[in-house]
């Protein structure tokens with residue numbers, strides 16, 4: 735199975751959040767790789783990862799980072815693959831620092847930024863799946879099924895209101 739999604743994070747401390755994205759990708763049967771890569775601590779590794787990503791067959795990169803979260807933007811600066819940034823909930827500022835660091839990219843170098851923390855990580859995986867679904871009918875069908883299940887469960891929960 736060709737690896738289509740690269741999941742990177744600035745530190746192993748981001749893993750509990752980023753694991754949620756990986757688990758969802760696995761549920762959709764999407765092959766992914768996961769790595770710790772840091773713009774600050776391993777700049778050469780980050781450079782190499784971003785520069786070789788497309789040649790290695792990746793289609794989307796999901797990058798999670800916290801605090802001064804430069805990783806998603808610095809990866810986006812070095813590849814034209816879509817990059818989805820996950821702001822990790824930081825201890826000092828609850829992830830607001832991560833969010834602003836990721837979302838405020840200068841014109842010309844976009845990072846698709848999701849919400850802070852766990853919900854954001856899950857949405858990052860769904861967004862990546864949706865991008866793949868442009869050409870992957872199997873993933874498209876799975877996404878449609880998930881939406882339908884969500885619709886039914888909302889209706890059911892609404893019916894249970896007393």
Ligand SMILES: Nc1c(C(=O)O)ncn1[C@@H]1O[C@H](COP(=O)(O)O)[C@@H](O)[C@H]1O
Pocket residue numbers: 743744745746747748771772773774775798799800801802803804805806822
């Ligand atoms: N924001 C970045 C980058 C980067 O952007 O390159 N590298 C590590 N970090 C972040 O530092 C936080 C604390 O890391 P440690 O827990 O290792 O001290 C993590 O949330 C990580 O994403």
